[in-house]
Amino acid sequence: MNQKEFLESLVCPLTGTPLTISEDQKTLTSQDGTVYEVGDTGIVNMLYPKELLPEDAREQYLYDQAFLRYDKGVSWVFETLNHSDEAATRKFFIDLMELKPGMKALEVGAGTGKDSALILDRVRPGGTAVLSDLSPNMLKLAQEKLNTEDVNAHYFLGNGSYLPFPDDTFDAVFHFGGINTFSERKKAFEELTRVVRPGG
Structure with missing residues (x-):
């Protein structure tokens, strides 16, 4: 799936209706006129609502400020509170998705x-990973770090x-360690379930 195909797969995050893609592929517009921009690095701003609820706006701000020290802080939490091996724990959760090469996976809260x-390792070669986050700085850092060969x-x-995304878009959906901060948790669980195929 190239960038144009990815843009064509996106729908209005409120209504699920198709978006109109501009000729230069820099904007997507919903039927009600809401414009979603594609950044220079290819990150698409699909945030909805445009003015986030106060709790979500606060979390976005905090993560945007902490993105450079975030990894170290999370590793500290694993070491001090969980007394567990962070890499092994992450591998355990990813293994539960039973990903295979060529599959299509969504990660919400990619950090x-x-x-x-x-x-990415599990779906390569030929698979697709769609990575999202509420924080622009966190997502840019992930984009810079990841090997997408x-x-x-x-x-x-x-x-x-x-x-x-339309219903049943993905083979698997993953989220780890952030839903407790979401303003609309019940809706988030419904959305995570909606976009993954039955049995995914």
Whole structure:
């Protein structure tokens, strides 16, 4: 799936209706006139609502400030609170998805890409990983770090409670360690379930 095909797969995060892609592929417009921009690095801003709910806006701000020290902080949490091996724990959760080469997976809350790297490894060659986060800085860092050879990787800024995809789009959906901060948790669970195929 190339960038144009990825853009064509996106729908309005509120209504699920098709988006109109501009000729230069720099914007997508919903039927109500809402414009979603494609950044220079290919990250698509699909955030909805445009003005985030206060709790989500706060989390976005905090993650945007912490993106450079985030990995170190999370590793500290594993070491001190969980007394567990971070790499083994992440591998265990990714293994539960039973990903295979060529599959299509969505990660909501990709952060700096620690789990994303494992997902990319499982779906390559030829698979697709769509990675999203609420924080622009976290997602840009993930994009810079990840090896996307032999795999299709696409990125979008998004709210996990409003996913811009039709029903049953993905073979697997992954989220780890952030849903407790979502303003609309019940809706997020419904969205995560909606966009994954039956049995995924």
